[in-house]
Amino acid sequence: MNETGTEANILEPEEVAEGESEPAEPSFRVVVANEQSSLAIDEARLVTAVEAVLADSSYPTASISIAVVDDPTIHALNVEFLNHDYSTDVLSFVLEDSRGCLEGELIVSTDTAIREAAEAGWSSQDELLLYAVHGALHLVGYCDKQSNTQAEMLSAELKYLRRLGIALPRDASRWEHAAEDVAGQSEELLP
Structure with a gap:
């Protein structure tokens, strides 16, 4: 009984009430299909990046x-699915989102990566x-269509890049507005 005279339902950390189960450990499956020959791919890094976003x-x-x-x-996929007649860096598609289970697909372009990286x-x-990282953030619900949500997306990108040990590029101007718009984090976001 607790102080109000009702039964307290307090479980010790190692105890589980009958019929209940411990929360399952997160289960993530990330696979990479390399369908290009322009760039050698470190598949493990891509998997680690997506898993980091999923874990949070x-x-x-x-x-x-x-x-x-x-x-x-x-470009062809962008035309087919989004009616955008141009190449892009990443496409993300949520295939299923139900009962705590996410199924999705990311499509990334190495040609665009080579140009933009230079x-x-x-x-x-x-x-x-x-x-x-950007595509995975879209899959878990981030949006970058409006300026206020764009700042959140850019801030999250920075967080994961740092967590993955990636130093920002010489030209980090794409993240300047995130540093200005996300209160209290500006010193942490830019080099």
């Missing part, structure tokens, strides 16, 4: 595929990793 999400179970493609392929001043591998 509300999804205890997720199955994500990452297709690594060239610009003509991502402009930014970092490796194509790091640029591609950014695309995987």
Whole structure:
């Protein structure tokens, strides 16, 4: 009984009430399909990046595929699924989102990564990793269509890049507004 005279339902940490089970450990399955020949891919880094985003999400179970493609392929997919007649860096598709289970697909372009990395001043591998993080953030619910949500997305990208040990590129201007818009974090966000 507790102080109000009702029965207290307090379980010791190692005790579980009858009929209940311990919460399951997160279960993530991330697979990479390398469908291009422009860039050698470190598949383990891409998997680690997506798993990092998933681990912080509300999804205890997720199955994500990452297709690594060239610009003509991502251009065709962008036209087919989004009616956008141009190449892009990453496409993300939620295939299923029910009962705590997320199933999704990311498609990243190595040709775009090679071009953008040269402009930014970092490796194509790091640029591609950014695309995987960005796409995974979309899958777990981040949006970058409005300026206020764009700042949140950019801030999250920075968090995961840092967590993965990635130094920002020489030209980190794409994250400047995130540093300005996310209160109290500006010193932490930019180099």
